[in-house]
Amino acid sequence: MDAVAAGEGAPLTALYLARLAQEAGIPPGVLNVVTGCGAEAGAALPAHPGIRKMTFTGSPPTxxxxxxxxxxxxxxxxxxxxxxxxxxxxLDADLTKAVPAIVRSIVMNSGQVCAAGSRVLVHSSLHDRLVSEVADAFRVVRVGLWDQSVDMGPLINARQEKxxxxxxxxGREEGAEVVVGGGKLTGEPYDGGYFVAPTLFDRVTPGMRITQEEIFxxxxxVLTYEDEEEAVAIANGTRYGLTATLWTQDVGRAVRLARRVQAGQVAVNTLGDGGPAGAIGAPFGGYKHSGFGRSMGPDYLEDWTQVKTVVINAA
Structure with missing residues (x-):
């Protein structure tokens, strides 16, 4: 039995996929979409003895x-x-490429992306310039409704907004400094939805909760480092290890750091959402508490099959 549990807050994508499958001629019952709350519909799937393979995307506790x-x-x-x-x-990063990508990575889907680049680690001597340029880019992010020409929409529901x-x-209580944003957007059209301003925190330290916990x-x-060793230590200093991005014009350094950063996908001078550089078919998955196993690519398809050995003595 093949079934997918649609996210209780966002089931429409899975339902639309099922409709496309039906239109494509896939027989009824091959693909099943189960909607409902996680405690009921979601919990029933891994508990069912007829389910022989599971994949789950969500929080570590769930x-x-x-x-x-x-x-x-x-x-x-x-x-x-x-x-x-x-x-x-x-230090040798091309900020004309890095800044727009850094901003896009965190405002895409309003930051509700598992691979969102939520921590910027910058050399202390480059800190002021980077913060200034990212702040300027944050100030012109267009926020609005889904049918408008915008860069960012609302959060999914009131619970996530809270x-x-x-x-x-x-973050404020921990001593981080709000450079841009920091609260709920008000007025039209924001009063009718769950809109939070794109927010840039500076003076952040590795032990803060806003550094360690996924905000979504x-x-x-923004965190600063003094040398490569400290950068790697900060990068690896959370329980997660999903994606990472390196901004440098030194390919040798990029390869050296990519080997040391604990992440399932490492992108260099580009966004790494959906696989390095968004590469079609690139395996996607995490280290540590970001999970295990890989999605996408031919290896993922093979993972849903089972090896069988048949020995025949034809004599």
Whole structure:
């Protein structure tokens, strides 16, 4: 039985996919979409003995619960559990390319992306210039409704809006400095939705909660480092390890750092959402608490098959 549980907050994509499958001639029952809340519809899938392979995208606590349910039926599982992706800006970085990409990575889908580059690590001597340019770019981000020509829309629901606003308050309490944004947008058309301003935090340290925890909103934190060793330590200093981006014109340094950064995907001088440079077919998945296993690519398709050995003595 092949089934997909649609996210309780965003089921339309899965439903539309099922409709396209039906229009393409895939027989009824081959692809099934189950909608409902996670505690009911979602929890039923890993608990069902007829499910022989599971993949889950969500938070580490929910991923743990799914894994426990799968263990009871010895169901193989692939997990993608979010990230706190670093963007390491080295001294020789081309900021004309880096700044627009850094901003796009955190405002895309209002920051509600597992691979969002939510931490910028910049050399201390380049800090002031980078913060100034990112702040200027944040100020001109167009925020609005889905049918408008904008760069960023609203958060998905009131619960997520409260979560993001709570983190903005936590960041201030921890001593981080709000450079741009920092609150809910008001007035038309914002009063009818869950709009939070793109927010840039400066003077952030590695131990702060806004550095360690996935906010899942348009919130970017800037941290400084003095040398390559410190940059790697900060980049690897969270429980996550999904994606990372390196900004440098030194290919040798990029390769050296890419080997040391604990992330399933490392992009150099480009965005790494959906696989390095958005490469079609590139495996996507995480290290550490970002989960295990890979999606996309031929290896992923093979992972949904099972090897069978048949030995025949034809004598």
């Amino acid at each position: 991923g743990t619960a799914v894994m426990e349910a799968c263990a009871r039926n010895l169901t193989p599982l692939q997990l993608e559990l979010g990230g706190k992706s670093p963007q390491i800006v080295l 979560r993001v606003l709570d983190y903005l308050a936590i 909103g348009p919130v970017l934190s």
